[in-house]
Structure formats: structure tokens, C-alpha cells
Amino acid sequence: MNDQNKQPEKEPSIRIIAMPADTNPSGDIFGGWLMSMMDMAGANIAYQRACGRVATVAVDKIEFHRPVAIGDVVSCYAEIIRTGKTSLATKVEVWVRRRVETDQFKVTEGEFTYVAISDNGTSRVLPKI
Numbered sequence: 546m547n548d549q550n551k552q553p554e555k556e557p558s559i560r561i562i563a564m565p566a567d568t569n570p571s572g573d574i575f576g577g578w579l580m581s582m583m584d585m586a587g588a589n590i591a592y593q594r595a596c597g598r599v600a601t602v603a604v605d606k607i608e609f610h611r612p613v614a615i616g617d618v619v620s621c622y623a624e625i626i627r628t629g630k631t632s633l634a635t636k637v638e639v640w641v642r643r644r645v646e647t648d649q650f651k652v653t654e655g656e657f658t659y660v661a662i663s664d665n666g667t668s669r670v671l672p673k674i
Contacts (some may be wrong), residue, residue, distance in 0.1 A: 546655060553620075553622045553649075555622065557622050558585075558587070558590055559586045560621070561582060563614065563615055563617045563619050568615060573613065574617070576609060579639060580604070580607065582619060583655055585658055586635075587637045589623065590623045590625060591625070593635060594625055594671070595659070596672050599660065601658070602632065602660050603658040604656070604658075605634065605657065606655055607655035608655065613653075614654070617641040617643055618650065619639060620640050620642070621637055621638070623637045623638075625634065629671075630670055632658055632659060632661070633658070633660070634659075635657050635658075636654065639651065639653040640652065641653065646674075
């Protein structure tokens with residue numbers, strides 16, 4: 546998607562403000578909360594591509610580059626990087642904007658794999674596009 550300094554040019558899959566309830570004992574935003582936001586962003590585009598329900602089957606890679614602070618505007622940008630018969634993988638980048646700044650910077654990136662599932666919870670073939 547982008548290098549560390551080039552801001553994304555597309556709309557984020559999700560955007561949220563980091564709140565005090567989301568902190569770890571050190572006062573930074575908890576990595577698990579950030580992973581949850583990333584999973585939702587990836588699932589959002591996976592759902593669209595699968596034309597329906599998906600389930601997360603793997604977090605293939607995640608790298609935390611910089612901490613996220615309370616009040617940061619957290620934007621998760623996701624793109625599909627691979628598709629298979631029933632599954633697809635997304636790359637998710639997390640960029641933040643501090644409340645008093647105008648530029649964003651990348652704080653985290655990772656890859657998430659989803660499988661398309663039917664109403665009864667079994668895997669299904671991805672529709673052709």
C-alpha cells in the first residue's frame with residue numbers, strides 16, 4: 546500500500562478515536578485493541594468481496610512500528626492481496642493523526658486471512674467477479 550511516510554490516498558475501511566479505556570498499563574493504546582480494529586477493517590472489505598459473511602481464520606503477520614496515544618484519530622486502510630477458492634487475505638495498515646497535527650503516520654501493519662462462510666457456518670466458494 547504505502548511506505549512509512551507516504552500518506553494513503555484512499556478512504557479508510559474504518560476510522561475511530563483512541564479512548565482512555567483502550568490503554569494498557571503504560572498508558573499507550575493496547576495492542577489487542579488495535580488488532581481488533583485491524584481485523585474489523587480487513588473483514589469489512591473481505592465481506593464486500595465475498596458478497597456476504599466471512600470469518601477470520603488467521604493473522605498471518607503484524608508489526609507495531611509506533612505507539613498510539615489517547616485521542617489519536619486511528620484510520621485503518623485495507624486491501625485484498627490474495628484470493629483463493631474460499632478464502633482471501635488482506636493487508637491492513639494503521640495510520641494515526643495526533644489531535645493537534647494535520648499529517649498522518651503509519652503505526653502498525655499486518656495481514657489477515659478470512660474464509661467465506663454460509664449461513665450454517667461452513668465454508669463456501671467465493672463468488673466470481
